[in-house]
Amino acid sequence: MAQVNPILYLDPGHAFGLSNRTNPFMTANFTLVDQYSLTEMDLSSFNCIVVHDFADQEYLYKNKSIIEDFLNEGKIVIFCGHLFKEWLPGCPIFTPRNIQSHKDYEIFVEKQHPIFDGVSTDDMTYNKGVAGFFSRVTHAPIPANAEVLLTFHDQMPITYIDRYSTKGTILVHAGRDLFALRMQNKSTDRISNQLLQWIEDEFKELQQGGNQS
């Protein structure tokens, strides 16, 4: 049997995501399955589950024990989106930003991290001079001891890593799929590959008992 790619990407099956099914970056790096397959799958060969911003969160909530059990095996879950049902351990329901000016969308680095290494905050904040694509909501308060990577100007978190709510690692990003930030000819193009590398490194750490260190 062919080796499966150890990163499981739950495809919401939506129209915008259609090209992901044949995109070389996606097929090379992920095992892409329809989101509703989660309940029927043997997850033992996967190290990481990626949950997309278009995911059916009612379904995830109904099956949240699958996510929690997966994490408690020392594995990784990445969620990019706006969480409105509490299916992900420790993650609070999102709060939308109160926007008075484009400055309220500005991205700040709270902590240098390999995922965003070499990525300029301007490239995250602006797309052709327009702000707001990267993130418009926050998940706060973050779980105890979580590590915040990116924030808005008022310290509200955008991206955090939580190694304490379970025996695994949770990455939450309050925006669109970070793996979709490719081919835009700006430094945000680095994120997708750096995130893949982080998954590999983080999983090794977890397997060596490095969680919560």
Add this chain to the structure above:
Amino acid sequence: MRKIAVIYSGNASHHRTFTEPRYKQYIDSLIYLPEFLNTSLEGVEVLFVPSQLNEKLLLQAKEKIIDFAQAGGIVVAFGPQPWEWLPNQKWEERETNFWWWLEKDAESGLVLAEPTYDLFNYITLEDATWHQHGVFWPVEGAQKLITTEDGGAVMYVDKVSTNGTWIITTLDPDYHFGSYFMPATERFLDGFIPWLAKGEM
């Protein structure tokens, strides 16, 4: 007021859009997509099919939606449609014109094809203007409401393909409003949903 049921995907943007009190007051029920085939449509007058639904479940729902229209129901469909499920569907995918408004002397390329249609007592063309993901080429006898300059339909009404009424648009304000982006999409929904409940079609 017409009795409106919305097919609900369980995604975050649809959760926001269809539970927002301004819109929810016009919505009689949300039918969770995975339960759609087991849910009765008795009494429903308008079935609202939002954008970006799961392909497999949408195609499974196709026959039931068509039966609903054949029984005289009103079906609303939002967003790009890469899968065949609408009656006489001719969808042409086009590159999305995300950035037209940044250009000098910007023109969105949208044309109000039926200015006297009742919907336009509720919304203006500007309220329907952000970007388009493609166009439809509707069946003969359908009424184009908003088009591109080359006549492709961005919104049309089809009363000829079935016994019911289909209001079909490539626009996807249900996604944009629900994800807190693009103010025009809110103005669109502020007019479109009340029209759906009580306007002339």
